[in-house]
Amino acid sequence: MIAIDFAATKLFVDRAAVKRRTSRAHRRFLARAGGYARKTARRSMRPAGKKGKRSQPGEPPRSREGSLRRFLYFQFEPGANSVIVGPAGFSGSRVPDILERGGTLAFTDKRTKQKRTKRIAARPYMAPALAATAPQLETMMADAYRREFDR
Numbered sequence: 001m002i003a004i005d006f007a008a009t010k011l012f013v014d015r016a017a018v019k020r021r022t023s024r025a026h027r028r029f030l031a032r033a034g035g036y037a038r039k040t041a042r043r044s045m046r047p048a049g050k051k052g053k054r055s056q057p058g059e060p061p062r063s064r065e066g067s068l069r070r071f072l073y074f075q076f077e078p079g080a081n082s083v084i085v086g087p088a089g090f091s092g093s094r095v096p097d098i099l100e101r102g103g104t105l106a107f108t109d110k111r112t113k114q115k116r117t118k119r120i121a122a123r124p125y126m127a128p129a130l131a132a133t134a135p136q137l138e139t140m141m142a143d144a145y146r147r148e149f150d151r
Contacts, residue, residue: 025148027076029141034074034083036136041085041129042069057121060128061099068096068125086126099123 044060045068055062063069071089076082087096098105102122109116 021148022145025145026081028148029144030076030081030083031074032140032144033133033137034076034085036140037085037126037129037133038072038074040132041072041125044125044129045069055123057102057123059123060125061123068099085129100126 041060045063046055046060047066048054048062048064052064053062061068068087071087072085073088074083074085077084090096094103095105097103098120100122101124102120104117104119106115106117108114
């Protein structure tokens with residue numbers, strides 16, 4: 001009599017390993033996509049120059065002191081399995097949002113010490129960065145998964 005030892009478990013996919021690798025690849029993709037969108041937004045903001053040239057409505061804001069460019073971050077959100085890209089570190093200030101969407105800004109005039117309001121037209125910088133990044137996202141995702149599963 002011939003005994004055949006057959007392990008049926010070797011025929012099935014190790015689901016835990018596949019999930020782990022897929023999750024790692026997805027995190028890698030989101031980190032790269034967030035970094036790429038941030039870099040694209042930063043590069044769209046040109047310096048104001050010596051004469052303080054302002055941006056026209058509809059084009060990205062000019063960078064005078066560089067704080068908006070410097071405080072653009074991206075963060076992976078594990079609960080939502082997504083990445084957030086945008087300005088941070090402007091506590092209590094609505095300026096980044098007003099620049100992106102347009103709106104009214106209330107401020108105190110330094111010279112006269114009077115409170116004033118000013119209407120600011122939209123100078124989007126994040127929406128165009130996302131639009132410029134979108135064509136590369138599919139390639140970035142495929143590359144992240146390929147690298148993870150070719151190990």
